[in-house]
Amino acid sequence: MDSEPACKFCQIVSRALAAAIVFEDSLSLAFLDNRPLFPGHTLLIPKHHYETLGDLPAELAGAFFTNVQLLARAVETGMHAEGSFVAINNRVSQSVPHLHVHIVPRRKKDGLRGFFWPRQPYKDDAEMQQAQSAIQKALVAASNP
Numbered sequence: 001m002d003s004e005p006a007c008k009f010c011q012i013v014s015r016a017l018a019a020a021i022v023f024e025d026s027l028s029l030a031f032l033d034n035r036p037l038f039p040g041h042t043l044l045i046p047k048h049h050y051e052t053l054g055d056l057p058a059e060l061a062g063a064f065f066t067n068v069q070l071l072a073r074a075v076e077t078g079m080h081a082e083g084s085f086v087a088i089n090n091r092v093s094q095s096v097p098h099l100h101v102h103i104v105p106r107r108k109k110d111g112l113r114g115f116f117w118p119r120q121p122y123k124d125d126a127e128m129q130q131a132q133s134a135i136q137k138a139l140v141a142a143s144n145p
Contacts, residue, residue, distance in 0.1 A: 009100065010098065022135040
């Protein structure tokens, strides 16, 4: 598997770095952002190291974005959100140079405006585990209609 040893996300894929994983298949891995906009803020990454969306091979794009769609539904359901915000940064504002999709639960009047997003860590491990569990349960429910 193509990876960059210094890349934090490649380290999460290899389990050298811990993360609250909510989803994994042969192509991708999803985990909770450790400084979320809101609880349940999830990052989906390809397991192979691709720096930007433009670097993702075209033959993987469909399957990768099927997972984005699945996770957007699961985050909304699991976090009892009214909607979601799905975004990708390419280089600018990309804190880790590994393609990642932000899937953020949203509610009306949640305070998120424009592109100024104050990020905060989870209050404690219990809050992170609760969000992790809620999304995982929603994924199971979505997989078994």
